[in-house]
Amino acid sequence: MQNTSSFISRFFKESGALLRLSIPIIMMQLATQSMSFVDTTMAGRVSAEDLAAIALGTSLWVPASLLLRGIIMALTPVVAFHRGAQALDKIRIAFIQMLWLSVLVSALISGYLLQGEAILLGLGVAPEIIPIASDYVTALAVGVPGIAFFYTLNGFCEGMNNTRAPMLISVIGLLVNIPVNYILIYGKFGMPALGAVGCGWATSFVYWLMSALLLSYIKSHHHYKTILHFKALKPIWQEVKQLLKLGLPIGLNIAVCGSIFAVIALLIGRIGAENVAAAQIALNISSMTYMIPMSLSFGITIRVGYALGEQKKDIASHCSLVGVITAGLLSLISVGFFLLFPELIVRMYTSDPVVSTTAASLLVLTAIYQFSDALQTSANGALRGYKDTKTPMILAVLAYWGLALPLGMVLGLSDEIVPAMGEKGFWFGIITGLTVAAIAMLIRLVVVIRRYNQSAQITNSMTLAAG
Numbered sequence: 001m002q003n004t005s006s007f008i009s010r011f012f013k014e015s016g017a018l019l020r021l022s023i024p025i026i027m028m029q030l031a032t033q034s035m036s037f038v039d040t041t042m043a044g045r046v047s048a049e050d051l052a053a054i055a056l057g058t059s060l061w062v063p064a065s066l067l068l069r070g071i072i073m074a075l076t077p078v079v080a081f082h083r084g085a086q087a088l089d090k091i092r093i094a095f096i097q098m099l100w101l102s103v104l105v106s107a108l109i110s111g112y113l114l115q116g117e118a119i120l121l122g123l124g125v126a127p128e129i130i131p132i133a134s135d136y137v138t139a140l141a142v143g144v145p146g147i148a149f150f151y152t153l154n155g156f157c158e159g160m161n162n163t164r165a166p167m168l169i170s171v172i173g174l175l176v177n178i179p180v181n182y183i184l185i186y187g188k189f190g191m192p193a194l195g196a197v198g199c200g201w202a203t204s205f206v207y208w209l210m211s212a213l214l215l216s217y218i219k220s221h222h223h224y225k226t227i228l229h230f231k232a233l234k235p236i237w238q239e240v241k242q243l244l245k246l247g248l249p250i251g252l253n254i255a256v257c258g259s260i261f262a263v264i265a266l267l268i269g270r271i272g273a274e275n276v277a278a279a280q281i282a283l284n285i286s287s288m289t290y291m292i293p294m295s296l297s298f299g300i301t302i303r304v305g306y307a308l309g310e311q312k313k314d315i316a317s318h319c320s321l322v323g324v325i326t327a328g329l330l331s332l333i334s335v336g337f338f339l340l341f342p343e344l345i346v347r348m349y350t351s352d353p354v355v356s357t358t359a360a361s362l363l364v365l366t367a368i369y370q371f372s373d374a375l376q377t378s379a380n381g382a383l384r385g386y387k388d389t390k391t392p393m394i395l396a397v398l399a400y401w402g403l404a405l406p407l408g409m410v411l412g413l414s415d416e417i418v419p420a421m422g423e424k425g426f427w428f429g430i431i432t433g434l435t436v437a438a439i440a441m442l443i444r445l446v447v448v449i450r451r452y453n454q455s456a457q458i459t460n461s462m463t464l465a466a467g
Contacts, residue, residue: 022299024167053132070251079159084309143204278358297381304385320382331374338367379441404433
């Protein structure tokens, strides 16, 4: 009884610390997601071509941005670990080397975006949309280094347990983005009316501004001055290679798994326009609720990395357990809303009765995978804290692309197992894939924790023997 009471007390203490750390990350994610929402709604008022150009440009940009974000995300557990170990010089080295890595990756992504016109021509996109879409991604290419710099500064702050400053600056960025969009899209105050292309220039400007603001904050912070004095800026290629080795699987994991929903939407397009609209509503709602476990996973990474840096392996495993349980419990809130109020939620998107009925039924199915999605995402966050990124990437790719998508295609578009279920077949594929991913990630987490603890015990025994 006493052990149970002690665990509950420790659980609430750790979950409270995790939520205090993660809530600003959630707010930051909401702010950055809202920028794309503002772009879409404001450009849509210009013309259908501008709205389509935003959609096409985003389809080129989002996978690349997820890859960039994931690679730079490797900085967070590294900084958290060195902070726990009180190795301040190593924090500075890791930060500077991540700057070099972000420069290299952003240069590659900018080059890719500058080939937007050729890519769209190769895809056979309607010719009237290509000039607008290619100019849009060209404008984004100018901002990619600024976006990479902001992600790097944000990764440093998160690793230092400071998530509020990036959150506040992201909110400022959102507030600035709206009037800059207005000026550039509609041609106000003597500026030319750029339409959708103005959204790209606004995004680039805002991220460069956010980078400048966050850099100014870090340079003026009394504690960070002793860490980031920006001396010895030469690249250490071995350190850059190690960061890439840690971050590339994270980036590929996020990019590959994030893009599967776009593929599903394209495949559902074969069924009918109403089906695509209904699926898009359910996927959009699901992507919004996903920001909660995703942000919690960032917090779990920080907590676990810091505990390991302090060489407190028991606290690290406790942070992992509490993080997974907390994410699972919080997911039940969205499960309840989706099951109890599907029609009310869908009504915010459309009044079409056919689309509403289909979307509401998909929302009920969406509720089923919320719990497993929260478990696999939070377990993945804990694994990042242990610097285990390659195997989780493989597990995620197999679960999404090796199971969820093929099963969804068989159930949704063929009569091989059951009569073709349409869009619902894809949802059963997602449910199956995420359930398998959750089980696999949890097993992997248990294996990694045991292996780490055994290795630490052996090291301690050898140290004592040598002493």
